[in-house]
Structure formats: C-alpha cells, structure tokens
Amino acid sequence: MNRNISxxxxxxxxxxxxxxxxxIVLFWYVYHQTGSALSASLVTAISFTIQIFLSPLIGVLSDRYNPLTTMQVSFGILGLVGVIFAPVYFYLKSLIVIYIYFAVIIHTCCMMLEGSSKNRLIPLFVGEENVVKTNGYISSSGNLASLIGNSLGGGILAVISFAGVMLIHSGLYFLAAVILLFLIKVKSSQEKSEILVTELKAETKKSDVKLKKPKFFQEMLDGFKLLKSNRPLLKLVILSTVLNIAMLNASLLVVLVSDQYHGTSTIYGLFNMFGIISSIVIGLIIGKLTTKFKTPTLFAVGLAISGVATVLMGVTNIIAIGILLNMLVLASGAILRITFNSFMMICVEDKFRGRMMSLAIAISAIIVPAVSLLGGYLSDKFGVGIVYILSGSWIFIWTLFPLIDKDIREINLGIKQKRGEFAKSI
Structure with a gap:
C-alpha cells in the first residue's frame, strides 16, 4: 500500500x-512576443475550450480501458510532442507558432485522459480509506514539482534553446510512464475494493470471448444521467461552474506583479514560490483537516479566504503583503481542489469515474474561455487591480452556499477516513 502511494x-x-x-516556456514565449495580457489569456481560453468539447469523449475512453495503460499512452504522446518540437524549432521556424497551438491542444487532451485515468487508479491501488491522504501527498508533490519546474524552465531557457527545454520536458514524461510499471495491485480489506481490483484485473486479461460494449455515445449519455442522479456531486459541479466566473484573473498574476506591484521577474518568482509552498503545506495536512472539520465547513472557509485575499491583492501595492495574500489564495484553492477530487473518487463507482471526472471538467469549464478573454481585455482597459477585485468579490458571495445547501451538507470525508468505509455508489 505504502509502496503504491510513494x-x-x-x-x-x-x-x-x-x-x-x-x-512557463509557453506563456513566456507568447507574452513576450506580443506584450499583451489578452494574448496570454488566449492560451488559457484555447485550453479550456478543448476541455469543454472533448472532456466527455475522453471520459468514456478512460472508463473503457485499463487506467494504467491510458496513463502510459498519455505520457508517451506528451513526450513525443516535445521530441517533434525540436526539428520544427530548428528547421521550420515559420510553423513554430502553429505548432505551439497544436501542442496546447494535444497537451490538454492528454492531461485530461491522464487525470481521469488517475482518478480511477488511485482508489484501486491505495484503498478508498487512503484516498484523501494520497490526494494530499500528490498535491504537495505536484506543487513542489511546479515550483522546481518553474525555476528549471526559466533557468534552462536562459542557457539552452527553447527546443532543449522541450526535450527535457519529454524525458520527464517518458520517465513518468516507466514509474507506473512498478505499481503492485493490492486488495483492500473491504469487500467492494476486492470487487474493483478484480474488475481491473479482468480488464487486463486477454480473453477469447469478445464482450459487446455499449455504444460510445450511450456511455457518454450514461455519464450525464449518473451525474444528474448524484445530487451532492452535481451541486459541487454547479458551484464550481459558477465560481469559474471569477477566473477573470486567470493568467494575470504576471501582469499584477509587473504593473501594480512594479516587481521584477525575481519578485514574480517569489510570488509563485511562496504560494506553492503554502499549497504544499495544505497537501500534507489535508487528511487531518478533513477528520477534524466537516467537509462543508472546509468548502466555506476556503471560499471566504480565497475571496477576501483576492480582493486585497487587487487593492494593495505592497509586495510583502501581496505575497502573503497570494499564499492564502493558493492554500485555500488547494483545500477546495483536494476535497472535491477526493469526494469524486470515493462517491463514484470505478467504471463510471472517468466519465464523471471528465463531465465535471467540461461543465465547470464552459464559462472559462470567454471569462479569461474578458479578464485580459478588462486588464488592458481598466487595470489588473480591478479584475482581481471583481474576481475576489464574486468568490466571496458564494461563501455560505456549502453551509446552507442540504445536499452538500451531507458530504463528510472525515467519517469515510476514520471508518475506512466505501461511500454509497451511484
């Protein structure tokens, strides 16, 4: 169990x-080539547009096949994107911008497939009683990696070419695929976990009998029906969709630091570094937080902190205070993200988990492309501070919703951790 978690x-x-x-390499290239906040926001808009239209299809794929296999295929394709970039960079520079946008599309699709498959894999290999703890660990690990990646990306870019950085990026994805080969399938003490592990083994066995699978569209439609029937999860997805209106400030931290705080690239690095550190701390203690506090309370507190801190970031121009506020924003975001992902892994049966995750992404992201472009426009027109104030105010408005909605109030991850029991399946 501990081996698999590690x-x-x-x-x-x-x-x-x-x-x-x-x-970091992509945003650096786009922003410094155009000098426009709107152009930087366009990359985010493209990514979320792909998520909206392709997430449901990718969710069906992740449910149809072995999660280990689909994750490895995703990593392989992501690695190839960087390898192919090298000859394009050196010999076809006139096509480099087109290839970058193509790479964004492929990267988004593969990361969605990897994420949906990982949501299936984690409960099967660590047991549902360890889901929150494992999510906390991978959140902290991921945030630490982001901190290192941001530093490495900028540093290596200054020493070697754009193509060299992309080749290093490819090597890491290939290594990530190899790591999965060492996972050991284990049985949980719970009866349902044993059934799920058996189902996973059955998926990987070759059989002379070919099972007739439901039609692709029907599987996708089943996902919508299941989401509709799970009211707590549906409410959280709707809340996430509404909150994403606050993503006016998506990709605008670099603009805030530069224009409002008059900071250098070093100051921008400090904002990112301390913000990620706060997320790492939350990831390490989230298991204890979910056992001591009710899940709706964590949602409400996370929203309140995030909203107030975001507003204040748009008001102040003192660098030290801005860094502290950014830490609070990222820490509260980590609480919301880990809690939501853990609940989804526990409350959804394995064979539907990929579709449900992808549908949640598609629905919650539906407003993001337009909102992110609007944020870039408002920043260029009225100043980035106004965008942060609007975003934070919108988040704060929804603070009490998790406490007053009867379906969300029923969610309690702490009990599931203590008892090691399975949530009621859809």
Whole structure:
C-alpha cells in the first residue's frame, strides 16, 4: 500500500515538473512576443475550450480501458510532442507558432485522459480509506514539482534553446510512464475494493470471448444521467461552474506583479514560490483537516479566504503583503481542489469515474474561455487591480452556499477516513 502511494506520488512529481516546464516556456514565449495580457489569456481560453468539447469523449475512453495503460499512452504522446518540437524549432521556424497551438491542444487532451485515468487508479491501488491522504501527498508533490519546474524552465531557457527545454520536458514524461510499471495491485480489506481490483484485473486479461460494449455515445449519455442522479456531486459541479466566473484573473498574476506591484521577474518568482509552498503545506495536512472539520465547513472557509485575499491583492501595492495574500489564495484553492477530487473518487463507482471526472471538467469549464478573454481585455482597459477585485468579490458571495445547501451538507470525508468505509455508489 505504502509502496503504491510513494510511486503514485513520484509519478505526480514528474508529471507536474514536465507540465510546469511546458506552461512557463509557453506563456513566456507568447507574452513576450506580443506584450499583451489578452494574448496570454488566449492560451488559457484555447485550453479550456478543448476541455469543454472533448472532456466527455475522453471520459468514456478512460472508463473503457485499463487506467494504467491510458496513463502510459498519455505520457508517451506528451513526450513525443516535445521530441517533434525540436526539428520544427530548428528547421521550420515559420510553423513554430502553429505548432505551439497544436501542442496546447494535444497537451490538454492528454492531461485530461491522464487525470481521469488517475482518478480511477488511485482508489484501486491505495484503498478508498487512503484516498484523501494520497490526494494530499500528490498535491504537495505536484506543487513542489511546479515550483522546481518553474525555476528549471526559466533557468534552462536562459542557457539552452527553447527546443532543449522541450526535450527535457519529454524525458520527464517518458520517465513518468516507466514509474507506473512498478505499481503492485493490492486488495483492500473491504469487500467492494476486492470487487474493483478484480474488475481491473479482468480488464487486463486477454480473453477469447469478445464482450459487446455499449455504444460510445450511450456511455457518454450514461455519464450525464449518473451525474444528474448524484445530487451532492452535481451541486459541487454547479458551484464550481459558477465560481469559474471569477477566473477573470486567470493568467494575470504576471501582469499584477509587473504593473501594480512594479516587481521584477525575481519578485514574480517569489510570488509563485511562496504560494506553492503554502499549497504544499495544505497537501500534507489535508487528511487531518478533513477528520477534524466537516467537509462543508472546509468548502466555506476556503471560499471566504480565497475571496477576501483576492480582493486585497487587487487593492494593495505592497509586495510583502501581496505575497502573503497570494499564499492564502493558493492554500485555500488547494483545500477546495483536494476535497472535491477526493469526494469524486470515493462517491463514484470505478467504471463510471472517468466519465464523471471528465463531465465535471467540461461543465465547470464552459464559462472559462470567454471569462479569461474578458479578464485580459478588462486588464488592458481598466487595470489588473480591478479584475482581481471583481474576481475576489464574486468568490466571496458564494461563501455560505456549502453551509446552507442540504445536499452538500451531507458530504463528510472525515467519517469515510476514520471508518475506512466505501461511500454509497451511484
């Protein structure tokens, strides 16, 4: 069990290191080529647009096949994207911008497949009683990797070429795929876990009897029906969708630090570094938080802290205070993200988990492309501080919703951890 948790955590570290290198190099190139906040926001808009339209399809794929296999295929494709980038960079520079946008699309699709498959894999290999703890570990590992990746990406970019950075990024993805080969399938003490592990083994066995699978569209439609029937999860997805209106400030931290705080790239690095450190701390203690506090309380406190801190970031121009506020924003975001992901892993049966995760992504992201572009426009027009104030105010408005909604009030991850019991399946 501990071996699997360690391997999954290491896999997440490698994945996030590669992903952060990709993101920082990409945003750096786009922003400094155009000098426009709107152009930087366009990359986010493209990524979320892909999520909206393709997430349901990718969710069906992740449920149809062995999660280990789909994760490894995803890492392999992501690695190839960086390898192919090298000849494009050196010999086809006129096509480099087109290839970058193509890479964003492929990267988004593969990361969605990897994420959906990972949500299936974790409960099967660590047991549902360890889901919150494992999610905390991989969150901390991922945030540490992002910190290292941001530093490595910028540093390596200054020493070697853009193509060299992408090759390093590819090597990390290939290594992440290899790590998964060392996972050991274990049986949980709970009867249902034994059934799920058996189902996973059955998926990997070759059989002379070909089972007739439901039609692709029907499987996707089943996912919508199941989401509708699970009211607590549906309410959380709706809340996430509404809160994403606050993503006006998506990708605008660099603009805030530069324009409002008059900071250098070093100051921007400090904002990221301390923010990620706060997320790492939350990841390490989230298991204890979910046993001591009710889940709706964690949601409400996370929203309140995030909202107030975001507003204040748009008001102040003192660097030290801005760094502290950014730490609070990322820490509260980690609480919300880990709690939501853990609940989804526990409350959804394995064979539907990929579809449910992908549907949650698609639905919650539906407003993000337009909102992120609007945020970039408002920042160029009225100043980035106004965008942060609007975003934080919107988040704070929804603070009490988790406490007053009867379906969300029923969620309690702490009990599931203490008893090691399975949640009622859909």
């Amino acid at each position: 391997l999954i955590t290491l896999n997440q570290f490698l994945t996030n290191t590669a992903d952060s290198i990709f993101q």
